[in-house]
Amino acid sequence: EPEVTQTPSHQVTQMGQEVILRCVPISNHLYFYWYRQILGQKVEFLVSFYNNEISEKSEIFDDQFSVERPDGSNFTLKIRSTKLEDSAMYFCASVQTGKGQPQHFGDGTRLSIL
């Protein structure tokens, strides 16, 4: 069964550095998402992406964050200047169409900011 894959599984970065988290969604999926989960808290929506543009973003997704689909397969989340509070598990998800279809999640990237 096809899966969403995320790399790296764990990223350790100094505060203020840029970080790029990578995701390869399932190949025939059209909608892509990033979520994050701070330790001990719930999974929170960050951004959704469709047809090569952001379709919705949360209040968390400020100017420090950006997403890109640089080619036909990768979907990336960039944090320009990381803060301590960006430490979290970041999940990528994708879905084939929209209404009623379940989102498929990757294993996540654990981001640790020092």
Next chain:
Amino acid sequence: AQRVTQPEKLLSVFKGAPVELKCNYSYSGSPELFWYVQYSRQRLQLLLRHISRESIKGFTADLNKGETSFHLKKPFAQEEDSAMYYCALSRGGSNYKLTFGKGTLLTVNP
């Protein structure tokens, strides 16, 4: 605004006992409801969605619009059911983002 509430952070039952994980939601439209499960060190996996009305691994969930609930039930819990369970809501609009509850950690004891 959409909100999902899972009132129990932890739930512990014995093998063979019935289990019910509660989920209540707040949304003014017609939502899509899902249950996701996360086994130890694994990814979030879809367990159930309300529109398919199916039973997966013995679990069922019925959408009750009057009580705005989508409780997850299983008549006889198994040890392998031990996991984190998340209820999630999608408003079914053009972007389909999921709003998650805080999750319930289910432990099934032998």
